[in-house]
Amino acid sequence: MVDSLEVDGAPDRADLDLATVLGALADPIRLTYVRILARTPGEIRCGDVLKDTDITISKSTLSHHLKVLREAGLTHTRVIGVRRFITLRRDDLSARFPGLIEAVSVPAED
Amino acid sequence: MVDSLEVDGAPDRADLDLATVLGALADPIRLTYVRILARTPGEIRCGDVLKDTDITISKSTLSHHLKVLREAGLTHTRVIGVRRFITLRRDDLSARFPGLIEAVSVPAED
């Protein structure tokens, strides 16, 4: 009996696929989610990430997007009690695709 | 009467949208196409880019993919006679999304 479980469905570092990762980033909601994760040092609670944005989606839709991110290998999910804490898989991503997260996280200058 | 025409439908630099660009890159065929363009100094003839790959698609499908790339702002098309010459919009892309093309062009180490 552990107090923290990992979530399945996430690929190993070596299995990260660039097209799949880009596909996960190609959705505005997921891109926003990842960019917030990228500028956040620690973990963020699953449901809190979009709290400061103007994005309002149902929780099932959010869950869907998080699944896409997780299965593409972008995020890692840690379960504590009834809550999920999400982090970017920075090390794996920068090892496989150096500079990608940084490039994607650059603020737009509109 | 000019001997070289530009092709419409391409966004200005300021209108380049990251999610749209990522969406254009999220397809394996288009990603391959862009990566080949990225490592090529000059122009490439539209139909020749995938010649050295194992990708075989119909010309209508290729035309569709090129349209997606063009409308996302990734490529520039110059028409000479009956031929199209494709280039990456390096300057615009690196101005708006520094490091992105480089990150996406890094060879996979499988």
Add this chain to the structure above:
DNA sequence: CGAAGTGTTCGTCATGCGTCGAACATTATG
């Protein structure tokens, strides 16, 4: 135990996307 909080899963719906062949447009070339 009962109720509330947090997410996932399932079914459904509409939309978008990748693919193709056929037809077309345009420009060489014989």
Add this chain to the structure above:
DNA sequence: CATAATGTTCGACGCATGACGAACACTTCG
């Protein structure tokens, strides 16, 4: 002029994707 070469455009088809509500699972808190 007739034919070939190069791409685009136009349906059509099947499959994937994003959205939602409802139901469920699990933990936490009275």
